[in-house]
Amino acid sequence: MTARSIPATAGEARSRARGRSQRRGTVVALLFLSPALAVNLLVVGGPSISNLYYAFTDWTGFGPATFTGWDNAVRLAHDQAFWNALRHNAIYMAFFLSVPICMGLFGAFALSRIRRGAALFRVLFFIPYLIASVVNAAIWKNILDPQAGLAAALNQVGVHWLDDVYFFGDTRLALGSVMFVDNWHFWGFLVVLFLAAMTNIDNARYEAARIDGANAWQEFWHVTLPGIRPTLVFALTIISLWSLLAFDYAYALTGGGPAGASDLVSLLVNRTAFGANEAGYAAFMGLTMSALGGVLLVIIGLLRRKEDQS
Amino acid sequence: MTAITTGPGVVAAPGRRRRRRRRADHDGGVAERAGGLRRTPISFTLLVVLALFAILPVLVLVFNAFKSDTELATNPLGFPSTWELSNLATAWSLGRLGQGLRNSAVLVAGTVVGVWVCAGMAAYSLARLNVPFKRGISTYLLVCISLPAQMFLVPLFFLWTRLGLYDNLFGLVLIYVALNTPFATLLLETFLVGIPKELDEAARLDGANEWQVATKVMLPLARPGFLTAGLVVGLAVYGELFFAVIFMASPDNWPISAAFLQFQQGFTRLYGIQNAAGLVMVLPVIGLFLFMQRRFISGLASSGVKG
Numbered sequence: 001m002t003a004r005s006i007p008a009t010a011g012e013a014r015s016r017a018r019g020r021s022q023r024r025g026t027v028v029a030l031l032f033l034s035p036a037l038a039v040n041l042l043v044v045g046g047p048s049i050s051n052l053y054y055a056f057t058d059w060t061g062f063g064p065a066t067f068t069g070w071d072n073a074v075r076l077a078h079d080q081a082f083w084n085a086l087r088h089n090a091i092y093m094a095f096f097l098s099v100p101i102c103m104g105l106f107g108a109f110a111l112s113r114i115r116r117g118a119a120l121f122r123v124l125f126f127i128p129y130l131i132a133s134v135v136n137a138a139i140w141k142n143i144l145d146p147q148a149g150l151a152a153a154l155n156q157v158g159v160h161w162l163d164d165v166y167f168f169g170d171t172r173l174a175l176g177s178v179m180f181v182d183n184w185h186f187w188g189f190l191v192v193l194f195l196a197a198m199t200n201i202d203n204a205r206y207e208a209a210r211i212d213g214a215n216a217w218q219e220f221w222h223v224t225l226p227g228i229r230p231t232l233v234f235a236l237t238i239i240s241l242w243s244l245l246a247f248d249y250a251y252a253l254t255g256g257g258p259a260g261a262s263d264l265v266s267l268l269v270n271r272t273a274f275g276a277n278e279a280g281y282a283a284f285m286g287l288t289m290s291a292l293g294g295v296l297l298v299i300i301g302l303l304r305r306k307e308d309q310s
Numbered sequence: 311m312t313a314i315t316t317g318p319g320v321v322a323a324p325g326r327r328r329r330r331r332r333r334a335d336h337d338g339g340v341a342e343r344a345g346g347l348r349r350t351p352i353s354f355t356l357l358v359v360l361a362l363f364a365i366l367p368v369l370v371l372v373f374n375a376f377k378s379d380t381e382l383a384t385n386p387l388g389f390p391s392t393w394e395l396s397n398l399a400t401a402w403s404l405g406r407l408g409q410g411l412r413n414s415a416v417l418v419a420g421t422v423v424g425v426w427v428c429a430g431m432a433a434y435s436l437a438r439l440n441v442p443f444k445r446g447i448s449t450y451l452l453v454c455i456s457l458p459a460q461m462f463l464v465p466l467f468f469l470w471t472r473l474g475l476y477d478n479l480f481g482l483v484l485i486y487v488a489l490n491t492p493f494a495t496l497l498l499e500t501f502l503v504g505i506p507k508e509l510d511e512a513a514r515l516d517g518a519n520e521w522q523v524a525t526k527v528m529l530p531l532a533r534p535g536f537l538t539a540g541l542v543v544g545l546a547v548y549g550e551l552f553f554a555v556i557f558m559a560s561p562d563n564w565p566i567s568a569a570f571l572q573f574q575q576g577f578t579r580l581y582g583i584q585n586a587a588g589l590v591m592v593l594p595v596i597g598l599f600l601f602m603q604r605r606f607i608s609g610l611a612s613s614g615v616k617g
Contacts, residue, residue: 025439026440026441026442028439028520029435029439029441029442030441032439032520032524033431033435035427035428035431035432036429036431036432036491036495037432039424039484039487039491040454040488043462043466043488043489044457044462046465047462047464047465047466048461048465050465050469051461051462051464051465054465061467061468061471062468062471110354114354114357121357123603124364124365125360125364126607127364127596128364128367130545130592130596130599131592131595131596132551132570132591132592133551134551134567134588134591135570135588135592137574138371138570138574138587139367139368139370139588141574141578142371143367143370143387145581147579148382148579148581149386149387152383152386153386153387153388184363184364188364192607192611196607196608216353244458245458245459247551247552251552251555252574265460266460266552269460269463269464270556273464274467279464279467279468282464286458286460286462286463290457290458290461293457293458297456
C-alpha cells in the first residue's frame with residue numbers, strides 16, 4: 001500500500017484513505033502513550049534490563065563492571081546471611097497468607113451480617129492501614145517497651161509479666177513482633193476488600209442456602225467463599241508478591257536485628273548495594289527475588305487452572 | 311503473568327457505583343437481606359474486640375502526644391489528665407517536621423500531577439485510540455505492577471547518581487511517577503471505557519482533535535476516577551519509606567517519613583515528643599480520610615497496593 005499508486009476503484013480509494021487515517025490514529029495513540037512509556041523505560045524498563053547484565057558482574061556501582069559469569073550465584077548459594085533473610089521472607093509469607101486472611105474473612109463476614117454499625121466498624125478497622133509505617137512502628141515501640149506502655153500499665157495492677165520482655169530486642173521475638181505490627185496495620189484493608197466483594201454476591205444464593213437449612217458457618221463456606229473467590233485469589237497473589245519485598249516494618253522497628261533475627265532480603269539488598277558497595281552481587285540478589293516472584297505467579301496460575309477444571 | 315487481572319482492579323462505571331453507595335449508606339455498607347438476620351452475640355463481641363484491637367493503639371498515640379514525661383511514667387497508656395501542648399512544639403522544632411512536611415507536599419503534589427498526566431494520557435490512548443499491540447501494552451503494565459522493586463533498584467540508584475538525580479526531590483518524583491503510573495493507567499482505563507462513546511464521537515464530528523476530546527470531553531467526565539487515583543497515589547507517596555531512605559541523603563531533602571524515623575531513633579524512649587511528631591504526620595491523612603471516606607475505601611480496595 002504505497003500512497004502514490006493510483007487507486008483503481010472508488011472502493012479502493014476509500015479503504016486507502018481509511019488506512020491513512022488508521023496510520024495517523026496510530027501515531028496519535030503512540031504520542032498519547034509516550035510520556036508514560038518514557039518515564040517507565042527510564043525508571044523500570046531500562047534498569048531492569050541492565051540489571052540482567054550487572055547481576056553477573058563484579059561491580060561497585062561506580063566505575064566499570066567486570067563480567068564474572070556465575071560467580072555471584074555460587075557466592076549467594078553459600079551466603080548464610082542471604083538464606084537467613086530468605087527464610088524470614090518465607091515465614092513472613094506463610095504468616096501473611098494465613099493470619100490476616102482469616103481475620104479479614106471473619107471480619108468481613110461478620111460485618112456483612114449486622115445491620116447497624118457496619119460502616120463504623122469498617123472505618124475503625126481501616127484506620128491503621130492509613131497510618132504511615134514509621135508512625136505505626138513508633139506507636140508499637142512505645143506500647144511494647146518493657147519499661148513503658150503496656151508493661152508499665154500492667155505493673156500498676158501488680159502484674160509483672162512483661163517487665164523483661166524485649167519484643168524488638170530479643171532474637172526469639174523480633175521477627176514475630178515485626179510481623180504482628182505489620183499485620184495490625186494490614187488486616188483491616190483485607191476486611192474492606194472482602195466486604196466489597198461480599199456485597200456483590202447475589203442474595204438469592206443465601207436464601208437458597210437458608211431454605212436448605214444452612215447455618216452461618218455453612219453459608220460462609222458454600223456461598224460467601226465461592227462468591228468472593230476472584231478477590232481472594234487476588235489478595236493471596238498480592239500478598240505473595242509483596243512478601244518478597246517486605247521492608248518498612250523490619251527497617252523501622254528493628255533494622256533487621258538483633259543479630260539478623262528479623263533480617264529480610266530487601267534490607268540485605270539495601271545494605272549490600274549501598275553499604276558494602278557490592279552492587280553486582282546485590283543486583284544478583286534482586287534478580288533472584290524477581291525470579292522467585294515469577295515462580296510464585298506461575299504456581300498461582302497453575303493452581304487456579306487446576307481449580308477451574310475441578 | 312495474568313494472576314492479577316482477575317482482581318477487583320475493575321471499577322464499575324461511575325454512575326452505577328454511586329447509586330449502590332448511596333443505598334449502602336442506609337444500612338451500613340451492606341445490602342438488605344431477606345429473611346432477617348439473627349445477630350449472633352458471639353460474632354458481635356468479636357467484632358468489638360477487633361475494633362478495639364485496631365483503634366486503641368491509635369488512641370495511645372493521641373493520648374501520649376499530650377502527656378508530660380512525669381505523667382507518662384504514672385499513666386503510660388490512659389487518658390491524659392492535662393493536655394500538654396509542649397510536646398508538639400518540641401517535636402516541631404527538633405524533628406525537622408516543617409521541612410519534612412514541605413518535602414512530602416512537593417513529592418505528593420509532583421507525583422500526583424505527573425501520574426495524572428502520564429496515566430491519564432495512556433489510559434485515553436488505550437480506551438479510545440487505535441493503539442498497536444494493545445494487549446501487549448496491557449500485559450506490560452501488569453508485569454510492571456508485579457515486578458519487585460529489587461529487580462531494578464541497584465542499576466536505578468547508580469543511574470540516578472550519574473544523572474544528578476540522586477538526593478534530589480525531582481528525581482524521587484520521577485521514580486514515584488514511574489512506579490504508580492501502571493496501576494493508575496489500568497484504573498483510569500476502566501473509568502474511561504465506561505464513558506459512552508457517543509460523547510467523544512460527537513465532539514470529533516464537530517471537528518475537535520484528539521487532544522481537545524481528551525481534555526474537554528473525557529477529562530471532566532472522568533474526574534472521579536482521577537480523584538480516586540490521586541488519593542491512592544498520594545497516600546502511597548506520603549508514607550513511602552523504601553525509596554525515600556535510599557534516594558534521599560541530606561536531611562534537608564527528607565520527606566516526613568524519613569525525617570520522622572530519624573527523629574524517633576534519635577529520641578528513643580522520649581515517648582511524649584515521639585507521639586506528638588507521629589500525630590503531626592498522621593493528622594493530614596486521617597483528616598482527608600474522614601472527609602472522603604468512601605472514595606478512599608473504593609480506591610484502595612481497587613488498587614491492591616500493600617502499604
